[in-house]
Amino acid sequence: MALLELRNVTRRFGDLAAVDDVSLAIEAGEFFTLLGPSGCGKTTILRMIAGFEFPDAGQILLDGKDLAGVPAEKRPVHTVFQSYALFPHLTVAENISFPLRMAHHDPADIRRHLKDALEQVRLTGKADKYPHELSGGQQQRVALARALINRPRLLLLDESLAALDAKLREEMQVELISLQRAVGITFIFVTHAQVEALALSHRIAVMNQGRVEQVDVPSRLYSHPRNRFVADFIGQITMIPAQVEQVGRGHLHLMVEGLGEIVTPLQQSVAAGDKGVFAIRPEQVRIGVQAELAELKNHFAGEVHSLLYQGDVSVYRVRLPNGTLIEALLPNSAPGGAELFKVGAGIRVGWRHDAGVFLHE
């Protein structure tokens, strides 16, 4: 049985269905992420699980029991808010022990748990400080310790890393993963940052306009997006309008107007004549002169349109004969090799026959 189950949950605000018939099952011990653009309904789902919003239809079950009618303060579910929501008038120690004091634990018990919690988030020396005396990262750790101290069944994290700067965010990601592993509590993380979602999660649900588009492990989500929205939202991708010409054994033959044939892996429920797009990631596209790409099934002439130098890699935009701009990523591993091809140079791009994916309209 899943730890948390959403069954056909719908939440409307006026005419708008913020959450539209969503069903999800989250297993115990999982690091599960709800990923999507702002307004996709991910925070509304989180608030319904926490007990701050209520579904207009459907059920939310925790350990198989319906949460309907259980007020937020009675749910074994804690939230780490985007702004941390630390109590400004309480010290770090008072903030962290808040849930225990609300539940009237005895003082000795509170002291013991507090000591462990402070050690876990490395804030032992800061127990008597006030939240405004802490850095953003430390405030984040207080919020985490406070939410974990009485071991909830479920920890909800609402865009919890959004307020940190890039460097600190990366550190906190690593910390979150090890913390989750250490406490063994199920985390549900809400974010619009796909890199964060890919790095942290066991599984991700990609959401759009109140609906779940795809639920999968990060690598499958990246390599096998189910539709154009998922493909576009996660990572960089080039999409070329194409039509299925022939369904072969093991692969599809696609026809692209003004370019020619593309061979790509076979997919289910695709028939000759289907229209859609061929989608390919920049790191799958190789760029070079004729000879280097000869062994690849798919290769085309092109012209370097622009070049984005990013330090570790360079992203080339190549204009294909039919006008499409395709992105190719080249690691800058050769010494002084940051600009192998000049803008305007005639080159060739190619990719393997098992790269890319065909997506229906």
Place this chain on the structure above:
Amino acid sequence: MSDGHERASRSTRLTRWLVSGPPLLFLLLLVAIPGVIMVFASFRYPGDFGGLAPLLSTGTQALHGFTTETYRFFFSDFIYAEVFIKSFVMALATTLICLVMAYPLALLIARSPKRSRNLMMLLVILPLTSNFLIGIYAWMILLGPQAALNHVLNVLLGAFGVAPARLLFSPVAVMIAMVYVYLPFMVLPLYTNLEKHDPVLLDAAQDLGANAWQRFWRVTFPLSQPGMFAGFALVFIPAVGMFAVPELLGGTGDIMVGNLIKEQFLATRDWPFGSTLSILLTLSVLLVVWLVAKLSARGGRHA
């Protein structure tokens, strides 16, 4: 470059003086200087026909120069200290009743939809737009022996076998009118404070297991400490010095320091003693406010 810098700082300095000058001058002329005059006056003898006795002997008057006589006089008879104590108790009681009445109201307004908040606040300050004395005279009628209020009270008292009481010209009447006058001054700062509270803190408290009662006492109440202190200062300080309400609605035994001071200047014409009473009043009010500030700072440390 440094020239331009200098010119810029000179112009900001000028702006600062232009902005702060008028209020500063106003306070200097009407607060600081009269205060100093009052301190001096309290160490002088009263003149024969009011005012102050001359500093230098003119031959016609026996008493002249400086003296601590008025202070000695104040401490020689307990009745003055008693009036002080009664005034402070009255003012503190007014402040507490205002706080207890204003808090739920301010909370209700602060948690109302944004559109209706301004209208509700307007209703709170509406009583201030009518003349304060008219309000007091209205209370004279409402609390009078012929009024329904007094009748109801006496019926209730009679039911418990207590002798009928009179509302008007009693401490109860003074208290009712004082609360009526000062209530808006408690609601305003409390509302301003409560309205600023981040609602996510209450969500967090609830999420972490706090019930409605705990959310109020552990989060809202401590965070409203600065608002309560501002309300205390705005109500308590003027309430201690109030003289109109006890004069009109109180009995002979209900006079407060304000009445005493007013009498010294207008009836007894003992300016030095009036000044002494004023100074002692100012000092003791400052002491109480400082004590409460200390206490509330300890309670709501970083609110």
